[in-house]
Ligand code: SF4
Ligand code: SF4
């Protein structure tokens with residue numbers, strides 16, 4: 001019985017390409033992935049570009065231009081399942097730092113002819129424009145998690161992607177907590193796991209590249225940072241980075257702005 | 259009772275290794291005392307002690323060569339009996355069916371050197387969880403039955419210890435093969451040795467020991483007394499089950515929830531917490547699948563997700579569940595408290611939430627129902 005392989009498409013909005021590269025970087029598993037799906041559209045990897053509809057669409061990058069808006073609406077129509085990958089696509093990314101500033105000011109400073117630049121005022125996640133079926137976190141994403149999501153889809157089961165804090169994986173690894181033993185700020189307690197506690201494993205605090213966990217108590221963590229001797233400016237900055245525009249982190253950085 | 263010097267403590271490790279034990283003991287890693295394989299007493303944290311407070315841990319140098327002057331760190335011995343992640347079985351597709359393969363490889367034979375009284379009690383508590391007549395965990399029990407236990411009595415307490423309140427320390431009364439109390443007096447440095455089992459006596463007979471005289475026994479008792487006298491934290495456990503059961507709707511739970519991160523550190527470090535999650539994984543072809551068990555916690559949201567919804571979405575409900583299970587419903591479930599007073603959940607809570615203080619706050623609140 002010849003089963004028709006599901007068609008996979010990979011799209012890019014405003015981003016650095018790091019997340020798409022995770023898929024190409026999954027060398028050992030890539031052949032198995034290709035055994036399970038048909039790579040219908042993936043400009044970064046292949047010049048073969050098939051037309052939609054697609055079964056699974058992976059979207060990297062945030063929505064920052066009017067063209068992005070049109071594209072994402074079309075992509076939604078073309079894809080049965082739409083999965084966003086990475087901090088840009090799920091929370092606006094590092095480029096969302098401009099959301100707190102005047103974008104037109106920037107274009108004037110950076111470009112010789114700013115009138116040619118067509119951009120939105122803010123960098124926003126894909127879910128601000130269309131319905132998203134699954135969000136995969138990280139800056140960049142963890143390639144094993146991406147394989148796991150595709151794998152779960154292919155084998156018709158739930159992906160094993162927990163939404164609890166980095167602390168759980170940090171403790172499973174047997175790390176010594178850098179907050180309690182070294183007085184370092186660590187966003188681990190409010191950050192979604194996925195990196196296998198990478199930073200605390202190398203003796204530094206987590207800076208939140210997987211965005212907020214399922215029930216982030218950012219204000220309690222921020223008051224602990226204050227007790228540890230950190231000022232509002234440090235606290236604002238740690239919350240305002242790769243996932244700074246994710247709601248829980250955004251509110252906490254704004255609460256510490258003045 | 260006997261006495262033992264450092265040279266013979268080293269010899270003890272050698273003998274255990276000859277008998278094919280993997281010897282586990284305290285070592286320093288990244289600024290804390292953790293448990294790992296040791297080859298020699300040189301691996302022990304000689305001359306170090308710990309400072310612990312709510313949400314605070316530091317090691318500092320002492321001005322002697324004490325081998326056991328720190329107490330418990332972020333890890334507990336449960337990781338050897340109930341590993342963080344364990345593959346339970348795997349299955350391979352065969353035609354239209356599948357074959358199950360048991361995947362537990364050779365189980366290690368451990369000697370635990372330096373297990374403290376509260377930690378030994380925690381092992382007894384987990385024994386009831388993993389072998390209780392209704393349920394027996396084969397991995398746990400296969401390792402448990404072969405462990406050689408050398409406990410060390412505490413001669414100082416950390417700021418977060420409260421074993422005296424929980425009647426679990428600082429001196430181990432039973433359940434060990436050998437027990438040591440370290441004595442450092444003027445220029446003397448020795449260990450008072452107790453034998454708690456036939457196996458312990460047999461191993462001890464291979465060492466050069468002396469009979470402990472009255473003075474030495476008294477010195478060891480005074481050293482342990484020192485830990486008791488220095489223990490600042492306490493927990494009043496009178497009627498604690500009723501206190502918690504009657505105050506399910508007390509406003510204290512919301513107050514704690516406003517500070518609690520639901521990060522689960524407290525349950526990960528607790529030597530008695532036993533919750534786990536089961537995950538199935540497949541390879542991409544779908545021909546090979548594995549079932550894994552991994553530590554989980556009542557603080558994680560997914561933990562209480564069941565068909566039809568989630569019965570513990572608020573952090574308030576999750577903290578209440580943790581404390582009520584530890585201190586009250588554990589007693590109904592296993593006939594014993596789930597807390598041994600080791601203080602780990604206090605030290606390693608990133609925001610320093612202290613269960614002894616919260617129990618006290620609950621007791622003293624005018625809104626508390628005392629039936
Ligand atoms: S999420 Fe990070 S790595 Fe991925 S595209 Fe955006 S900036 Fe690059
Ligand atoms: S180091 Fe960070 S992630 Fe690890 S337990 Fe501590 S707070 Fe959590």
Ligand code: SF4
Pocket residue numbers: 517518519520521522523524525557606607608609610611
């Ligand atoms: S009590 Fe502390 S360690 Fe436990 S979940 Fe709450 S914040 Fe984390």
Ligand code: SF4
Pocket residue numbers: 524527528529530584596597598599600601602603604
């Ligand atoms: S509840 Fe806290 S003090 Fe009690 S045994 Fe667990 S970690 Fe130790």
Ligand code: SF4
Pocket residue numbers: 329330374375376377412414415416419420421422426427428429485598599600601
């Ligand atoms: S609680 Fe008691 S037995 Fe446990 S480490 Fe502290 S002093 Fe030792």
